[in-house]
Amino acid sequence: MFLRDLWYFGALSSELKPGQHLHRELLGQPILFGRDHQGRAYALKDICPHRGILLSGGEAQQHGDETHVECPYHGWRFRTDGSCAAIPSLTADQAEAMDLSKIRTRAFPVHEDQGLIWIYYGAEDSGEPTIEPPKLDMPEGEKPRMIITDVFNCSVDHAVIGLMDPAHIPYIHRQWWYRTKKSVRDKEKAFGPIERGFSMLPHTPSANSFVYNLLGEGRTTEIQVQIPGLRTEYIKAGGKHITIFTAVTPTNETKTAITIAIYWNHPLLNFVPRPILRLAGETFLGQDRDAVNAQQVGLAYDPNLMLIHDADVQAKWYFRLKDAWTKHRDTGEPFRNPVKPATLRWRS
Ligand code: FES
Ligand SMILES: [Fe+2]
Structure with a gap:
């Protein structure tokens, strides 16, 4: 139904404030757009792999120099690359025995330029871009007016x-x-x-x-x-x-x-x-x-x-x-x- 392995326009730079989440449906999928504490935009599949609630309803938190998205239901935390960083309900020995990196929500490649945030929709979950993101032919530094x-x-x-x-x-x-x-x-x-x-x-x-x-x-x-x-x-x-x-x-x-x-x-x-x-x-x-x-x-x-x-x-x-x-x-x-x-x- 939808073309894959292409960059799609996802959101405007002006819509995305640091520490805030933007929920959007794109190509029939729920997407969370966020901006980490260093100002970089990211995009995750907006579904918690635990029990399916939208992650965008949770907080974006700073942990060291990482930004984590905290699920609003049971507090599982996800890095901006989609990997799980913490499951609060685990006791210390349970946490030790569990490989959290196997738990993830899909992360999409994102590119921001000219006031536009692009998201790459690969056919595969891990699809890395094979083409350059679109760029408008304009003087550098222009923003939409x-x-x-x-x-x-x-x-x-x-x-x-x-x-x-x-x-x-x-x-x-x-x-x-x-x-x-x-x-x-x-x-x-x-x-x-x-x-x-x-x-x-x-x-x-x-x-x-x-x-x-x-x-x-x-x-x-x-x-x-x-x-x-x-x-x-x-x-x-x-x-x-x-x-x-x-x-x-x-x-x-x-x-x-x-x-x-x-x-x-x-x-x-x-x-x-x-x-x-x-x-x-x-x-x-x-x-x-x-x-x-x-x-x-x-x-x-x-x-x-x-x-x-x-x-x-x-x-x-x-x-x-x-x-x-x-x-x-x-x-x-x-x-x-x-x-x-x-x-x-x-x-x-
Ligand atoms: S549904 Fe997200 S942590 Fe349980
Ligand atoms: Fe028209």
């Missing part, structure tokens, strides 16, 4: 293809400040493969969008899509950037979390009052959410679906990338990106 989140009541695939699909824009996102019914016209965009994904190659954004026209001269935009469900829009003008990163993360089979992190040093967004920017972003994403949620009513009848040329070719690529990644992991053969350079045409 606005975050917009939502939850779609659909599978990750419908969320991903719903967000990348160009043909819905004049219908779902019809609004005076972005697109109107009259602004629909022929589009032609060049695409090419990138690492584990594809890019709508840098181009001058379409003149039928009022907002893009405010960016000024020399503006280019590029949209990158990568598995497992990462979309990054790079807008550049006059040496400055606006970068809109969207993580589409499966909560479980019927729920998908959307997190949009917006970074910029382009002055345009400084002139837009934050509440208006937020309202615009939430409105936009809310329209996508309402569309995919409404779609679930029809999908419940398991209809046959179609993907057409050229408007749905990006969706086809997404499915082909998933298949190619699964094949690569199953067979051990090198991953071959199935996307070839192409120019796609549609009306939107």
